[in-house]
Amino acid sequence: MKRINLSDKVITALKSDIASGKLKKGTKIPSEPELMERYEVGRSTIREAIKTLAMSGILKVQQGSGTFVASKIKSETLAQRLRRADFEEINAVRSLLEIEIVRLACLNRTDKDISAMQDHLIQRKKAIETDQQQKCTDADIAFHVSIAKASKNKVLVDLYQNFTSVIRDFFTKRKEENMTYFARSHKWHEELALAIINRNQESAVQLIKTLLNNNY
Template identity: 70%
Template sequence: MKTTIKLSDKVIIGIKKDIASGKLKKGEKIPAEPELMELYEVGRSTIREAIKTLAISGILKVQQGSGTFVTSKIKDETLLQRLKRADFEEINSVRLLLEKEIVRLACQHRSDEDVRLMQEHLQHRKKAIENNQQKKCAEADIAFHISIAKSSGNQVLSDLYENFTSVMRNFFTLRDAEDIGHFAQSQYSHESLAQAIALKNPKLAEQLILTILDNNY
């Protein structure tokens, strides 16, 4: 199940990508509203909302009677900034690559304390599900995956994965705040993943993380 993002955010991401790639250069006029509407398959109000947001951030400037111009380059981004303008498919593809390697290494290097922390986070996750606390459940879910990353023994990989957490939080909050069903459905898979890592079974751990990511949790 894919996460839905606001239509205006889709337009913002698209325009930022064009600026970052050099397709739209500083000082150039962006396409007119009708062209943008056709390009992104959205209505006029969505285009105007996106342009307003980019204008407030100083990336675009609206000149009455002349059009909208690029006023700032998007360069020297931090990794987190780059992730924030990525779309869901890009994030999920990279997350898949990272998590497969993370669980493989975790099976080799995890300590007993690492396993204890994983299980503790899963208990918090389970309790939040039982109490229908979506936000607490999302935080426990992220903490669980971070604990696996930290158990991998690769600090760079762990730090890289943590950069994904703020983006993941954003995707989680885009779901209905009261909808905790997807977390509940994947609780057993998460518990099985922790067990596979505890048993140092990389093949099973990789199968389980693929199942989890197929459901975007």
């Protein structure tokens, strides 16, 4: 098991170098001794990693000449990285983002932001009352995105919007329970919007923590 994990480490590092352009298509990769020294692993681990990448068509082994990069690798997007991340890691990072977002939203929200939040809450409530799960999911995510936009921090908005795909996947996986959760949490969402309107950071942070702790 240890050798397999080390091999995966080498595979990830080589793929990263290829994706970044450090190792270009057609170029020869470092020799086995160089790779062994660079990654502090044994020869068998290097050979296993090269064999795996060769089988997938990323590398090409030419007897007597060495091993060459056979194909390009597209850089992994943040959204793709998030989709394969551990749920606990996702939740931890999302928590940090959400807390900072609501703090900034309390400081920087405008009348236009307030109007957007309230509109999404109305749509969310209507979807709950008419038992329309997809519309409720869309309104819920749109509400939280509107809070991110109210923060006036474009980097936070971009990061949060990447998280929305993961949040949507989470809602899809527990779809049988969603409407119950949506209905139960609606009051908290309304109170969160009110706290932001009133610029009450302490209350807003506490409410977002409550939502996160209950997986909303």
